[in-house]
Amino acid sequence: MDLEYTAEELAFRDEVRAFLREQLPATIAAKIKHNRRLTKDEHVLWQKRLHQRGWAAVHWPTEHGGTGWGPIERHIFDEECAAHHAPPMLPFGVSMVAPVIIKFGTEQQKQQYLPDILASNVWWCQGYSEPGAGSDLAGVKTRAVRDGDHYVVNGQKTWTTLGQHADMIFCLVRTDPNAKKQEGISFLLIDMNTPGITVRPLITLDGEHEVNEVFFDDVRVPVANLVGEENKGWTCAKYLLTYERTGIAGVGQTKSLLSHLKTVASEQIVNGRPLIEEPLFRARLADAEAELMALEMTNLRTVSAAADGGVPGAESSFLKIMGTVLRQEITDLFRRAAGPYAMPFLSEGDDAVGPEFAGAVANRYFNYRKLSIYGGSNEIQRNIIAKAILGL
Amino acid sequence: MDFKLNDEQRMLEETVGRLVRDAYGFETREKNRNSALGFSTEMWQQLAELGLLGVPFSEELGGFNGGGQELMVVVEGFGRALLLEPYLATVVLSGTVIDRLGSDEQKAQLLGSIIGGEQRFALAAYEGQAFYDHTQVTTRAVANADGYLLNGSKAVVLHGDSADQLVVIARTSGDDGDAAGLTAFVVAADAAGVSRRGYPTVDGLRAAEISFDNVQLAAAARLGDEGAALPALEAAIERGIVALCAEACGAMEVACDQTLEYIKERQQFGVAIGRFQALQHRMVDMRMALEKARSMTILAACSLELPAAERQRRLAAAKLIIGKTGRLVSEEAIQLHGGMGMMDETAVSHYAKRLVMIDHQLGDQQYHLQRLSALLAVDDDVA
Ligand SMILES: Cc1cc2nc3c(=O)[nH]c(=O)nc-3n(C[C@H](O)[C@H](O)[C@H](O)COP(=O)(O)OP(=O)(O)OC[C@H]3O[C@@H](n4cnc5c(N)ncnc54)[C@H](O)[C@@H]3O)c2cc1C
Ligand SMILES: Cc1cc2nc3c(=O)[nH]c(=O)nc-3n(C[C@H](O)[C@H](O)[C@H](O)COP(=O)(O)OP(=O)(O)OC[C@H]3O[C@@H](n4cnc5c(N)ncnc54)[C@H](O)[C@@H]3O)c2cc1C
Numbered sequence: 001m002d003l004e005y006t007a008e009e010l011a012f013r014d015e016v017r018a019f020l021r022e023q024l025p026a027t028i029a030a031k032i033k034h035n036r037r038l039t040k041d042e043h044v045l046w047q048k049r050l051h052q053r054g055w056a057a058v059h060w061p062t063e064h065g066g067t068g069w070g071p072i073e074r075h076i077f078d079e080e081c082a083a084h085h086a087p088p089m090l091p092f093g094v095s096m097v098a099p100v101i102i103k104f105g106t107e108q109q110k111q112q113y114l115p116d117i118l119a120s121n122v123w124w125c126q127g128y129s130e131p132g133a134g135s136d137l138a139g140v141k142t143r144a145v146r147d148g149d150h151y152v153v154n155g156q157k158t159w160t161t162l163g164q165h166a167d168m169i170f171c172l173v174r175t176d177p178n179a180k181k182q183e184g185i186s187f188l189l190i191d192m193n194t195p196g197i198t199v200r201p202l203i204t205l206d207g208e209h210e211v212n213e214v215f216f217d218d219v220r221v222p223v224a225n226l227v228g229e230e231n232k233g234w235t236c237a238k239y240l241l242t243y244e245r246t247g248i249a250g251v252g253q254t255k256s257l258l259s260h261l262k263t264v265a266s267e268q269i270v271n272g273r274p275l276i277e278e279p280l281f282r283a284r285l286a287d288a289e290a291e292l293m294a295l296e297m298t299n300l301r302t303v304s305a306a307a308d309g310g311v312p313g314a315e316s317s318f319l320k321i322m323g324t325v326l327r328q329e330i331t332d333l334f335r336r337a338a339g340p341y342a343m344p345f346l347s348e349g350d351d352a353v354g355p356e357f358a359g360a361v362a363n364r365y366f367n368y369r370k371l372s373i374y375g376g377s378n379e380i381q382r383n384i385i386a387k388a389i390l391g392l
Numbered sequence: 393m394d395f396k397l398n399d400e401q402r403m404l405e406e407t408v409g410r411l412v413r414d415a416y417g418f419e420t421r422e423k424n425r426n427s428a429l430g431f432s433t434e435m436w437q438q439l440a441e442l443g444l445l446g447v448p449f450s451e452e453l454g455g456f457n458g459g460g461q462e463l464m465v466v467v468e469g470f471g472r473a474l475l476l477e478p479y480l481a482t483v484v485l486s487g488t489v490i491d492r493l494g495s496d497e498q499k500a501q502l503l504g505s506i507i508g509g510e511q512r513f514a515l516a517a518y519e520g521q522a523f524y525d526h527t528q529v530t531t532r533a534v535a536n537a538d539g540y541l542l543n544g545s546k547a548v549v550l551h552g553d554s555a556d557q558l559v560v561i562a563r564t565s566g567d568d569g570d571a572a573g574l575t576a577f578v579v580a581a582d583a584a585g586v587s588r589r590g591y592p593t594v595d596g597l598r599a600a601e602i603s604f605d606n607v608q609l610a611a612a613a614r615l616g617d618e619g620a621a622l623p624a625l626e627a628a629i630e631r632g633i634v635a636l637c638a639e640a641c642g643a644m645e646v647a648c649d650q651t652l653e654y655i656k657e658r659q660q661f662g663v664a665i666g667r668f669q670a671l672q673h674r675m676v677d678m679r680m681a682l683e684k685a686r687s688m689t690i691l692a693a694c695s696l697e698l699p700a701a702e703r704q705r706r707l708a709a710a711k712l713i714i715g716k717t718g719r720l721v722s723e724e725a726i727q728l729h730g731g732m733g734m735m736d737e738t739a740v741s742h743y744a745k746r747l748v749m750i751d752h753q754l755g756d757q758q759y760h761l762q763r764l765s766a767l768l769a770v771d772d773d774v775a
Contacts, residue, residue, distance in 0.1 A: 129731065134660060134730050134731060135660050135661070135665075135730070139660070139661075158731070159731045202737075203735070203736040204734050205733075205735065205736050205738075205742075205745065207736065211734075269521055270523045270525075271523070271525055271528065271569070272569070280761060281758065328723075332719070335748075335752075336756060336758060339523040339524060339752065339756070340518060340523070340524070340547060340548040340752055340753070341520075341547070341548060342594070342752050343548050343593040343752050343753075344548065344591050344592075344593060344594075344599065345591065345592045345594045346591060350591070353548075353589070353591060354520060354547065354548075362748075363594070365748070366594075366741075366744075366745065366748075369723065369726045369727070369733070369734060372727060373726075373727065373730055373731060373733070373734065374731070377727070377730065378727075379668075379670050379671070383670075
C-alpha cells in the first residue's frame with residue numbers, strides 16, 4: 001500500500017489547479033465561498049468552461065466525451081474544485097439522466113441529448129418524488145397513458161430542485177396501474193415547455209426558492225421520449241440512483257468547508273483571543289478533522305474497489321451517511337463561530353451585519369438538513385446497508 | 393417536594409393557553425411575522441389587558457409579583473405558539489434591570505408604561521466583539537455638565553428596531569471585561585445621535601444594530617448608582633435564561649407533538665412511517681429530550697433566589713441542556729418530516745428555527761458548558 005500521490009497524480013493536480021486559477025471567475029468563487037446562490041447564467045458559464053477543457057463529464061466513457069479518469073483523478077479533481085470554491089456540478093444532466101441514456105437509451109436519444117448535456121445547452125431536472133412517493137419511490141402515481149405516438153401525462157411531482165430553470169425533466173411515470181408496484185413504471189423525458197406543465201415554487205425554511213412543485217395536466221409526450229422499455233423504468237431508476245450516490249461523500253466540499261471554518265475561527269476574537277484557541281471549540285474542530293480523515297480514506301477505499309470505473313454498490317450508503325453527518329456538523333460549528341451574529345436573517349443584496357462569513361451560516365445550517373433527507377434519506381441508506389451488506 | 397402549580401399559577405397558565413389558542417394560530421403568527429413591525433400591537437395590548445406584561449413586577453406598581461415559576465408558566469405558553477411579541481426584550485430583560493436599579497419614581501413611570509402596554513423596551517447590552525460575554529462593554533458614557541455623553545454600539549439587540557426606549561449598558565469607568573464600571577441608562581430610541589439598523593432574525597423575530605454617536609443624556613436617565621449595574625444586568629440575564637428555557641419547552645412540546653402526529657399519519661411502503669422502529673426510537677429520544685428540558689426549566693425557575701454560586705451553576709446547566717435538547721429536537725423533527733420538514737409552509741420548521749436560535753441568545757451551550765466547568769464542584773464523599 002502507498003497512500004501518497006504518484007508523480008503523475010501530482011502533475012495532474014497541478015494541471016487542475018492551473019485550470020481553476022485561470023478559468024474560475026473570482027466573483028463566482030466568492031459567492032460559493034460565502035454560500036450565496038448562483039444565477040442560472042453563472043452555473044452555465046462554469047459548466048461551459050469545464051466543457052471547453054473536456055472536463056464536463058468526469059465519469060462518462062470517453063467515447064461520449066467523458067474524461068475516462070480513474071477514482072484517484074476524480075478525487076483530486078473534486079478536491080481541487082472545492083478548495084478553489086468552484087460551483088458544485090449540477091448533477092441532473094451530467095450525472096443522473098446521461099448515464100441512464102448511455103446505458104438504456106436508443107442511438108437516436110444518445111445523439112439528441114448527450115451533446116447538449118455535455119455542453120450545458122439544456123438544463124435538466126429530476127422528477128422522481130411525489131407528495132405520496134418520497135422514500136417509497138415505487139409509489140409514484142403520475143399517469144402516462146399511451147395515445148398513438150404520444151403518452152398523455154397527468155399528475156404531480158414535488159421537491160423538484162431548480163426546476164424553475166429547467167428545459168427538460170426526467171420522470172418516473174406509471175404506465176401500468178394494474179401491475180405490481182415496481183413493474184408498471186416507465187422512465188420518460190419531458191420537455192418543460194410542453195403545454196399543460198405548471199411549475200410552482202416551494203419556499204424552503206431558509207427562505208430560498210430551490211425546489212418546486214411540477215403539475216402535469218394532459219401533457220402530450222412523444223413515445224420516442226421513453227427511455228428503455230415501457231414498464232421497465234424501475235431498472236433505469238435504480239441505475240440512476242447508484243450514480244446519484246457517486247461523489248456522495250462530498251470530501252472535497254467538506255475539506256473546503258472545514259478549512260474555511262478554521263480561518264474564520266482564527267479571525268474571530270472572543271474574550272480577547274481567537275475563537276480557535278477556545279478549548280471546547282477547538283476540540284470539536286479537531287474531532288471534525290479526524291472524522292474527515294476517516295471519511296476521505298473510506299471514500300478512496302470504496303471508489304477504488306468499484307470495478308473498472310463503475311460505481312460502488314451499497315457501500316456508497318456508508319459514504320452518504322458519513323459525509324452528510326459530517327457536513328451537517330461543520331455547518332453547526334459555523335453557526336457557533338458566528339455567536340449572536342448567527343441570528344440576523346439577511347437576504348441577498350443586504351449589507352452584512354457582523355463578520356462577513358456570518359451572514360449565511362444559519363441559513364446554510366438549516367438548508368443542509370436536506371442532505372440527510374434527499375437522494376435517499378439516511379434512514380433509507382441504513383436500511384439498504386442492513387439488507388444488502390449485513391443480510392438482515 | 394411538590395411539583396404542582398398553585399392556584400394562581402394554574403390560572404396564569406390557563407389565561408395564556410386560552411389566549412394563544414384563540415388568537416395565535418400559526419396562520420395569524422405568519423401574518424404578523426410578515427407585517428412591517430414583525431408582530432401585532434393588538435396582541436401586545438391584549439397581553440397588557442390580561443395583566444401578563446406585569447407578571448414579574450410588584451403589586452404596588454400594578455404587577456403580579458411573580459417569580460421564576462410564574463414567568464415559566466407564562467412564557468412556556470408563548471413558546472407553544474411561537475409568540476413574536478417583544479415580551480423577553482421588554483418585560484423580562486429591560487424590566488428586570490429597571491426593577492432592580494430604578495428609583496421609586498423611575499419604576500413607577502417606566503415599569504408602569506411597560507405594564508400598561510404603552511411603551512416597549514429593548515435591552516442594549518451585548519456588543520459585536522463580545523460574543524456572549526456581557527462584561528465586554530466598550531460603549532462609554534462620560535459625565536458632562538448636562539448629564540452624560542454616550543458613544544458606542546450594540547449588536548443584535550432583540551427587538552431593538554421597534555422599541556420606544558432602550559436600556560443601555562455603558563461603561564462609565566474601567567476596562568473591557570471589568571465587573572465594575574458598568575452603568576445602565578434609559579435612552580429614548582429616537583434621541584438625537586441614536587441610529588438603528590433593524591432586520592429580521594432567522595427565527596422570525598426582529599433585532600437591530602444600534603449605535604450611539606454623542607448622544608446627550610440627562611443625569612436622570614441613569615438607573616441606579618454609577619458603575620454598579622452588573623448585578624442587575626446579571627439578574628436580567630438569569631430571568632432571561634428562565635424565560636428562554638420555558639419558551640424552548642413550549643416549542644419543543646409542539647415540535648414533538650407535530651412530529652408524532654406526522655409519523656402516525658404519513659404513509660410510505662404501505663404503512664404509517666411511525667411503524668418503523670428506526671423512527672420509533674428516534675421519537676422516543678425526542679420525548680426524552682423534552683422531559684429533560686422540562687426538568688431543567690423547573691430547576692432553573694425555582695433557583696432565581698438562591699445564593700450566587702448555586703444559582704449560577706443551575707442556570708448554566710439549564711441553558712446547556714436546553715441548547716443540546718433544542719438542537720436534537722429541531723434536527724429530528726425536520727428529519728422525521730422528510731421533505732415536508734424543510735418547507736417554510738410547514739409549521740414545524742419554524743419551531744425548529746426558534747429552538748436553534750434560542751441557543752444563540754444569552755449564551756449558547758458551549759458558553760454555558762464552559763461556565764459550568766468553571767463552577768464544577770468536587771464534593772467530598774459523604775462518609
Ligand atoms: C431540498 C430538497 C431537494 C429535493 N430535490 C429533489 C429533486 O430534485 N427531485 C426529486 O425527485 N426529489 C427531490 N427531493 C425529494 C427527496 O428525494 C425526498 O424528500 C426524499 O426521498 C424523502 O422523501 P419524503 O420527503 O417523502 O419523506 P418520507 O419518505 O415521508 O420520510 C419521512 C421520514 O421517514 C423516514 N422513513 C421513510 N421510510 C422509512 C423506512 N422504511 N425506514 C425508516 N425510516 C423511513 C425518512 O427517512 C424520513 O426521516 C428533494 C428533497 C429536498 C428536501
Ligand atoms: C448482569 C446480569 C444480571 C442479570 N440478572 C438477572 C436476574 O437476576 N434474574 C433474571 O431473571 N434475569 C437476569 N438477567 C437477564 C436479563 O434480564 C436479560 O439479559 C434481559 O432481559 C435481556 O434478555 P437477553 O439477554 O435474552 O437478550 P435478548 O432479549 O436476546 O436481546 C438481545 C438484544 O436485542 C435487543 N432486543 C430484543 N428485543 C428487541 C425488540 N423488540 N426491539 C429492539 N431491540 C430488541 C435487546 O435490547 C438486546 O440489545 C441478568 C442479565 C445480566 C446481564
